[in-house]
Amino acid sequence: MCGITGYIGKSEAVPIIIEGLKRLEYRGYDSSGVAVIDRQRIWLQKKEGRLACLEETLNGYPRASLGIGHTRWATHGVPSDANAHPHTDCRGEIAVVHNGIIENFARLRKWLQENGHVFTSETDTEVLAHLVEHYYQGSLEEAVRLALQQVEGSYALAVICAREPDKIVAVRNQSPLVVGVGDGEYYLASDIPAILNRTKQVYLLEDGEMVVLTEDGVNITNGRGQQVAKDIFSVTWDAEAAEKGGHPHFMIKEILEQPRALRETLRGRIRDDRVEFSEVDLDCLLDGVEKIFITACGTAYHAGMVGKQVIERLARIPVEVDIASEFRYRDILWGENSLLVVISQSGETADTLAALREAKRRGIRVLAVTNVVGSSVAREADSVLYTWAGPEIAVASTKAYSTQLLLMYLLGIYLAQRRNTVPPEVTGALVRGLAMIADKVETVLQQAGTIERIAENYAGTQSTFFLGRGLDYAVALEGALKLKEISYVHAEAYAAGELKHGTLALIEKGVPVIALVTQDELEDKMMSNIKEVKARGAVVIGLGKEGRGELKQEADELIVLPDEDPFLTPILTVVPLQLFAYYMAVKRGCDVDKPRNLAKSVTVE
Numbered sequence: 001m002c003g004i005t006g007y008i009g010k011s012e013a014v015p016i017i018i019e020g021l022k023r024l025e026y027r028g029y030d031s032s033g034v035a036v037i038d039r040q041r042i043w044l045q046k047k048e049g050r051l052a053c054l055e056e057t058l059n060g061y062p063r064a065s066l067g068i069g070h071t072r073w074a075t076h077g078v079p080s081d082a083n084a085h086p087h088t089d090c091r092g093e094i095a096v097v098h099n100g101i102i103e104n105f106a107r108l109r110k111w112l113q114e115n116g117h118v119f120t121s122e123t124d125t126e127v128l129a130h131l132v133e134h135y136y137q138g139s140l141e142e143a144v145r146l147a148l149q150q151v152e153g154s155y156a157l158a159v160i161c162a163r164e165p166d167k168i169v170a171v172r173n174q175s176p177l178v179v180g181v182g183d184g185e186y187y188l189a190s191d192i193p194a195i196l197n198r199t200k201q202v203y204l205l206e207d208g209e210m211v212v213l214t215e216d217g218v219n220i221t222n223g224r225g226q227q228v229a230k231d232i233f234s235v236t237w238d239a240e241a242a243e244k245g246g247h248p249h250f251m252i253k254e255i256l257e258q259p260r261a262l263r264e265t266l267r268g269r270i271r272d273d274r275v276e277f278s279e280v281d282l283d284c285l286l287d288g289v290e291k292i293f294i295t296a297c298g299t300a301y302h303a304g305m306v307g308k309q310v311i312e313r314l315a316r317i318p319v320e321v322d323i324a325s326e327f328r329y330r331d332i333l334w335g336e337n338s339l340l341v342v343i344s345q346s347g348e349t350a351d352t353l354a355a356l357r358e359a360k361r362r363g364i365r366v367l368a369v370t371n372v373v374g375s376s377v378a379r380e381a382d383s384v385l386y387t388w389a390g391p392e393i394a395v396a397s398t399k400a401y402s403t404q405l406l407l408m409y410l411l412g413i414y415l416a417q418r419r420n421t422v423p424p425e426v427t428g429a430l431v432r433g434l435a436m437i438a439d440k441v442e443t444v445l446q447q448a449g450t451i452e453r454i455a456e457n458y459a460g461t462q463s464t465f466f467l468g469r470g471l472d473y474a475v476a477l478e479g480a481l482k483l484k485e486i487s488y489v490h491a492e493a494y495a496a497g498e499l500k501h502g503t504l505a506l507i508e509k510g511v512p513v514i515a516l517v518t519q520d521e522l523e524d525k526m527m528s529n530i531k532e533v534k535a536r537g538a539v540v541i542g543l544g545k546e547g548r549g550e551l552k553q554e555a556d557e558l559i560v561l562p563d564e565d566p567f568l569t570p571i572l573t574v575v576p577l578q579l580f581a582y583y584m585a586v587k588r589g590c591d592v593d594k595p596r597n598l599a600k601s602v603t604v605e
């Protein structure tokens with residue numbers, strides 16, 4: 001997820017563009033850049049690091065009144081000056097900024113290079129600049145339209161050309177893009193916050209729409225080149241609310257972003273009912289692997305708990321999961337055919353990084369699963385699979401967790417494909433299920449109101465228990481952590497079968513127990529556990545699938561999940577638990593995005 005901006009009007013473009021990028025840093029901040037047209041030439045500056053690093057290079061910027069800008073969250077190519085946007089064509093006459101993922105960039109890059117184009121970055125975006133150059137015959141909008149006919153993927157794209165110094169061409173396809181309308185000046189932005197201090201009058205572009213901005217105004221056409229008449233949208237939010245998409249907290253925004261994050265993480269990784277990782281060669285890493293260790297911290301560790309069950313069931317490879325702060329001091333029985341998988345949203349967690357380095361020291365192969373391109377774990381692992389969730393700002397991890405789960409499923413299926421441990425019709429069905437999982441998460445999110453009501457009913461509780469068996473137990477661990485870390489309510493997740501070995505003593509009248517009942521073969525056992533706690537006065541909040549008659553009868557509150565293969569259900573099950581924790585914390589007046597004592601990335605031991 002990146003942020004793009006653009007400006008055309010009567011004022012100096014650079015300060016306006018930089019100001020807009022500052023308001024988009026929540027969308028990405030590992031590098032940034034700006035390009036303007038000054039006396040028929042493109043003037044461009046771009047820099048790795050936060051926006052402040054770019055600002056330091058802007059002394060003496062030209063007084064141009066047309067330009068584009070970009071703040072990056074890397075997906076292809078590590079954060080660096082060369083990989084920062086804007087990217088230009090061979091002659092430096094065309095500049096582009098882009099938010100999204102070009103799925104077929106490798107093939108396009110090869111074809112362009114064969115046609116004499118010289119690339120200066122590792123990014124997918126740069127192919128767009130050279131494609132526009134290839135098709136440019138005097139009309140920038142026509143060249144952009146022809147170029148995009150070759151492109152597969154998502155983009156919000158803005159393009160300027162020195163030969164047409166009075167226009168900005170922009171197109172939206174699956175990545176957001178808005179147009180701001182001022183008094184004789186016009187703005188482009190990935191999101192409303194970037195321009196809110198300049199105008200509250202915006203056009204919200206739809207997929208396939210192209211906009212041409214000139215001093216004379218805004219011209220919007222659809223994918224067929226037909227004029228589009230659009231109503232102006234008047235923004236009622238203030239700037240801070242706008243960064244959260246109009247939501248009160250980043251956490252709820254990121255919970256609601258999960259369908260998009262799942263789709264982006266899946267993009268380009270499934271084809272013809274099979275999993276493929278075209279972005280990295282996993283084969284030499286995975287050849288001969290006989291034992292897998294997974295290590296991580298907190299929420300990432302909980303994703304590893306699901307990963308263990310998924311990989312063992314599909315790939316028939318034994319998997320050990322360990323909290324990184326324990327793992328790094330354990331006397332690990334490494335084998336020469338061991339693989340270590342480290343999971344880390346930030347890619348900078350000290351204990352996880354230390355475990356990675358210990359494994360490398362022993363010559364063990366390491367695969368990283370992380371959300372930050374160019375992070376320490378990404379750089380130091382032998383291979384890396386990225387969750388493309390976009391920046392996660394709230395301390396409580398939500399969309400990173402669900403996309404980590406998705407990668408665990410993709411890895412498990414990929415291993416099963418390589419080892420032929422599961423019939424293709426089984427892995428094919430799972431791939432089709434994952435292709436639909438984002439839609440099902442959207443269905444679950446529609447129950448936010450019900451979950452808010454339930455959370456408010458129990459907001460005064462001092463202690464809550466989460467019960468589950470099998471995959472549900474692994475997800476229960478995550479639900480308990482979410483509740484603890486943002487609402488400060490004591491919460492424990494327990495393997496339901498373990499209750500009678502002690503914890504049952506804590507169950508008394510009125511204690512809320514969240515019971516996860518999604519695993520068909522364990523349903524009867526779970527129902528027995530629910531009756532056990534109810535007999536001691538517990539209030540049971542059941543979480544299960546439609547039509548589970550006994551659960552509906554026994555639970556005091558019921559959160560219903562859409563019908564799904566129990567094996568894939570963890571990606572759905574966690575969503576109500578995230579919402580429950582969120583609404584509980586809001587009701588208790590907690591600082592949801594920045595809970596006490598906690599940091600977003602624990603880079604110290």
Ligand code: AGP
Nearest residue numbers: 298299300344345346349396397
């Ligand atoms: C998750 O809600 C917590 N903020 C925390 O447990 C986090 O998952 C843990 O610190 C690991 O962080 P990482 O994924 O960046 O390594």
